[in-house]
Amino acid sequence: MTAGVDPVKLMKQEVGKAAADRVQSGTIVGLGTGSTTAYTIQFLGDRLKSSELKDIVGIPTSFQAAVLAKQYGIPLTTLDAVDHIDIAIDGADEVDPQKNLIKGGGAAHTREKIVDYLADQFIVVVDSSKIVDRLGSSFAVPVEVIPMAISPVMRAIEKLGGKPELRMGVKKAGPVITDQGNMVVDVRFDSIDNPAELEKTLNNIPGVLENGIFVGVTDLVLIGEVQDGKPVVKEM
Structure with missing residues (x-):
């Protein structure tokens, strides 16, 4: 590993990238809020720039997501202009074994819930510290x-x-x-x-x-871990 590079930051980048890699051309994408999802938005922008990805539009869940999307060249739309969302990618503060979530550490959970529940596929990106046996164990x-x-x-x-x-x-x-x-x-x-x-x-x-409990909506959880100083992404 490169000296001076924070393994946790690297791991968040890997998880964010793993989620961005699941987005296909021609889709409407819900863009989540938070530090890990920020990397997803960045990698989606990179894929658009290199023309590996074409014709995607984003629906941001917060002012933060909208600002990042503009910065990385992802065209945005609104819920008034579309009738579905193909895929949404978002973080979480806690994930239980049933893939239920607590979200809202960034106070964006109302918009996140609207967008994430509308998506045909909802992918959650987290690091392993967010996995809990039961909701509410560490997060309000x-x-x-x-x-x-x-x-x-x-x-x-x-x-x-x-x-x-x-x-x-x-x-x-x-x-x-x-x-x-x-x-x-x-x-x-x-x-x-x-x-x-x-x-x-x-x-x-x-x-x-609205509150930050998300039940029965998550399709896939991508979990980042640091093992022997290297980032690893697991699925749940």
Whole structure:
């Protein structure tokens, strides 16, 4: 391995590339958010530049994804202009053995859910640290809430046994504001026995826009690991 190259970064690049390699010409691609998916977007741009890939259009799940796509020359479209998405590629904060996910570390889970659920094939790219036995073991569930409803939503979440915390900005005074202009409450649960049930229950609280539990939607998980200092990509 080249001296000074971070093996974790290399591994994220490998996983991102493995996902980009699965995209075919003439398809509509959901472009996820986050550090690993950023490499996927970069590699899709490289494949377009070299004409190995032709006629793809991207649907970004966030402002970040849109900016990257433009930077790497991927044409973008909107959900108004297409009637399907062929493939979506996105990261996750946790993945359980049933391929259920917790997403929303980047506060983009509402748009991600819309795009990822619409896709004919949904591929998740992660590193092995994101694989858990059960959801909620290491990551809180992000819940996007409209600002006026923050207090009642937090009270309702406490009644469900969750410990809600308003997500605050880093290098910004005050709370994190999503691309939709809402706030994010990160909720810790002692254990999530039924992710599908919890996903519905949270979304039924008035003022909640969407939460970061993704159930029964993932087709393939590409997992990056560093073994003997080299990046390896496994499938689940």
